[in-house]
Amino acid sequence: MTASRTGADAAGRTGSTPAPIPAPGAPGAGRVPVARVYRFELVKLVSQWRIRLLVLACWLAPGLFVAAVEQQGTLPTDTLFGRWMHATGWAGPLVVLGFAGSWALPLLTSVVAGDVFAAEDRLGTWRHLLVAVRSPRRIFAAKALAGLSVLVLLVAGLAVSGAVGGLLAVGSHPLVGLDGDLLSPGDAALRVLLAWLCALAPTLALAGIGLLGSVALGRSPMGLLLPALVALVVQLAQMMPLPVGVRLALPGYAFVSWNGLFTGPAQLGPLLVGVAVSLVWAVAATLLARALFLRRDFTSPAQDGPGRRAALLGALPLAGLLLVSAGVLTPLAGSGSGVERDKVERALAVAFAHLYRLQTTELNRPEVTEEQLRVAASCDxxxxxxxxxxxxxxxxxxxxxxxxxTEATGTAIYQLDVAPDGRFVADGDGPKEVNGYFLVRTSTGDAPNPLWQFDGNIELLPAPSKG
Structure with a gap:
């Protein structure tokens, strides 16, 4: 025993090569449980100052932003549900969700998932970790779960903070949906919750891509930026008039398809397809990252990552997944953009009928139903x-x-700006007493005119055949 200890001390003093890493599954190579490694990796993540700063920002900044905006005279009317932030606190978390899907969540996944493996390359601590845990599979699982836990905490903070800020500033009041119908506070709260849950799917897809970049690119900064770059490319593609099938095949479509939850009936087709595609991307990217990680040679101190060949091997299957998804969805969704005249006319007429009733209530006029109004729209x-x-x-x-x-027919003109994802903004062009002015005079003073400018959503998928 004394001789062996003396030999080990001498080896340490002479700088000889350390003992080789025991192979996974080798006799005597005791493995640390995944739960213990997960706790260790989670503590490592949370102890980083940038992660703590992100958690603090996600749980405080949205609420402060929503409360501040709702106290201002001007509203972000170019953002979905932004024009209703003075009317109800449930519009706040939806405004935050629109911003988060475009910018915040891709950046968060880059910082968390895009760096979870690359940090070990920068610090040169892989050999120490392998000696301690003795199982690359457990290390990958623990790191992936720790990153997922932090991301869920950040997303929950964005949602809760936005809702609390809106409710404290304005209160829990009915929310006007994208079809013009008035949603009760309870119904609005449920749909806001579902919208944020659906946004988790594309966040997981970006997180899987971040894991893949972190494994494949090592200490290269491109691994850290990969989720944000992919999200930017997807966002630019969504702005183009792509066929509906290609649009649905993109991993980030669920960031915008949650709009369908706020129509009546709910447009669940694009939302469910978008969530399913995002989850497939999340699983595929994570499995690719795991395969590359398990193939890595950790015995060479000079190796700081799998290299460009591994990055190419990780990118090609995802490109193939995109092509296969587009090939499967295009025949089902159609080869066109999905924006057609009959859909535009139907969505506009339904929204106008609901909002006309809301305006009637504000002006204390006799109540009227949609059936009595018989609203129709003609568009070119x-x-x-x-x-x-x-x-x-x-x-x-x-x-x-x-x-x-009355025998006279009421007429109103609207200019519509229809986005490729089906959302449209209807801008009233007269007559003044209906939709030509942004305020209406009520018994309690001037109030926003619900018919002056409003948002709507078109169902891009073809209607199911009857019979």
């Missing part, structure tokens, strides 16, 4: 020479309705 795309389909800001629509006991 700037000219009779242009095919009325596809996104654009040149849609022009005429809305007509009938009031009980």
């Amino acid at each position: 795309k700037g000219s009779t020479l242009v095919v009325p389909e596809g996104p654009g800001n040149d849609w022009r629509c005429t809305v007509t309705w009938h009031l009980p006991g």
